[in-house]
Amino acid sequence: MTTPRALTIAGSDSGGGAGIQADLKTFHQLHVYGMSALTAVTAQNTLGVTDIYELEAEAVARQIDAVAEDIGMDALKTGMISSTPIMEVIAEKIRQYHLSPLVVDPVMVSKSGHSLLEESARKSLIHTLLPLACLVTPNLPEAEILVGKKLDTEIKRKEAARRIVDMGVSAVVIKGGHLDGDQATDLFFDGEQFLAFSAPRIATHHTHGTGCTFSAAATAALAKGESVTEAVYTAKTFITQGIAHSLGLGKGYGPTNHWAYRKHSDCVISKTPST
Numbered sequence: 189m190t191t192p193r194a195l196t197i198a199g200s201d202s203g204g205g206a207g208i209q210a211d212l213k214t215f216h217q218l219h220v221y222g223m224s225a226l227t228a229v230t231a232q233n234t235l236g237v238t239d240i241y242e243l244e245a246e247a248v249a250r251q252i253d254a255v256a257e258d259i260g261m262d263a264l265k266t267g268m269i270s271s272t273p274i275m276e277v278i279a280e281k282i283r284q285y286h287l288s289p290l291v292v293d294p295v296m297v298s299k300s301g302h303s304l305l306e307e308s309a310r311k312s313l314i315h316t317l318l319p320l321a322c323l324v325t326p327n328l329p330e331a332e333i334l335v336g337k338k339l340d341t342e343i344k345r346k347e348a349a350r351r352i353v354d355m356g357v358s359a360v361v362i363k364g365g366h367l368d369g370d371q372a373t374d375l376f377f378d379g380e381q382f383l384a385f386s387a388p389r390i391a392t393h394h395t396h397g398t399g400c401t402f403s404a405a406a407t408a409a410l411a412k413g414e415s416v417t418e419a420v421y422t423a424k425t426f427i428t429q430g431i432a433h434s435l436g437l438g439k440g441y442g443p444t445n446h447w448a449y450r451k452h453s454d455c456v457i458s459k460t461p462s463t
């Protein structure tokens with residue numbers, strides 16, 4: 189069997205809990221060879237983002253060229269992409285090398301409340317990247333921005349999932365980390381069926397990088413040949429273990445534990461049709 193390979197195109201988190209660092213740790217734990225194309229360098233820790241240094245679009249393009257022309261990949265994901273020129277060059281490279289399957293994590297704001305996507309780039313995310321993706325993984329505030337509407341009921345979230353699929357992406361999972369309730373439930377829709385992926389909500393503030401880790405685990409699973417629904421199940425299990433066994437690091441929103449998935453098997457995930 190050949191070694192599964194995955195590329196992450198995202199920003200660096202110096203604190204190691206989110207961004208490129210979370211993605212590569214996750215790929216590694218799932219036995220997928222990880223590669224990266226950096227879009228930005230953030231000075232960041234569990235308390236917040238102090239600085240963002242964006243790379244030139246050309247620098248992002250050259251990194252993608254380097255890995256696509258040599259090592260290749262079985263799946264890829266995008267994370268923080270702060271500006272339109274970078275968004276457009278990534279879409280161009282994905283088309284040029286026919287890169288797939290693509291998971292888009294539409295990163296907009298960090299857990300500590302810092303904007304990671306220029307407002308002007310939201311439109312290009314919808315028009316250039318989403319149509320190329322097999323899965324998009326917005327959290328609740330990101331889904332609200334994508335559809336321009338408050339999503340305070342399940343009916344509205346389902347309508348939003350339909351509208352997001354209509355934007356050209358094959359499937360969407362609207363993550364439930366920002367909702368209340370004793371279950372953390374993520375709503376999946378692929379144009380045909382709605383599925384609810386649920387796990388008990390863990391009382392913790394160590395949730396920095398949960399979204400990056402979730403989408404990276406789904407990407408790694410796709411690289412290994414899992415279907416999209418299997419990959420979402422793997423991602424949900426991976427992140428639930430990571431939150432349940434977090435490391436207690438930092439003074440703010442701490443990182444998750446990226447090795448918990450391989451060490452523990454005590455979290456029960458349910459996958460049920462949602463009518």
Ligand SMILES: Nc1ncnc2c1ncn2[C@@H]1O[C@H](COP(=O)(O)OP(=O)(O)OP(=O)(O)O)[C@@H](O)[C@H]1O
Nearest residue numbers: 299327363364365366372389390396397398399400
């Ligand atoms: N306290 C929690 N207990 C259990 N699962 C959680 C909790 N918080 C988040 N999750 C799960 O973690 C995954 C990521 O969801 P979340 O909404 O936190 O992403 P996010 O806001 O994009 O994360 P980030 O911006 O920090 O990367 C989802 O599967 C969600 O249900």
Ligand SMILES: Cc1ncc(CO)c(N)n1
Nearest residue numbers: 199200201206207268298
């Ligand atoms: C670099 C980076 N990407 C994504 C997120 C979202 O968690 C973050 N905080 N930092």
